[in-house]
Amino acid sequence: MSNFWVNLYKFPRFLIGVFLGFFLTTFQPVFKLLKNRKRIIIFTVIILSIIGTVYKIINKMTGIE
Template identity: 45%
Template sequence: MYIFWENVWKFPRFLISVCVGFFLTAAYPFFQLSKNKKMLYLILFIFSLLSGIFYTILKSMLGYS
């Protein structure tokens, strides 16, 4: 029974490391593109634009004015 609880205790750390690894792997091409100054500005512009759109949509969906 001790081994079972030890494995249950390890699962959240494993899940967090898998999620962080997924996002770092998915973001790696953007890190490579950000080495170029023009591409960095483009990435930041697109990210801010998407964040603004997401904020506006959530604000409308939740009924905040």
């Protein structure tokens, strides 16, 4: 039974490691693309337009104004 508690105490550290590994692996190509100034501007415009579109859709769906 003591092995169970030892493993349970190790789980949060494992979970943080998995999340960090996922985000680093996912965003590493994005960071490589952002070394060029022109690409930074294009990426920013795309991200802002996606956020704006999602915001408007959620506003219309919920009726909050």
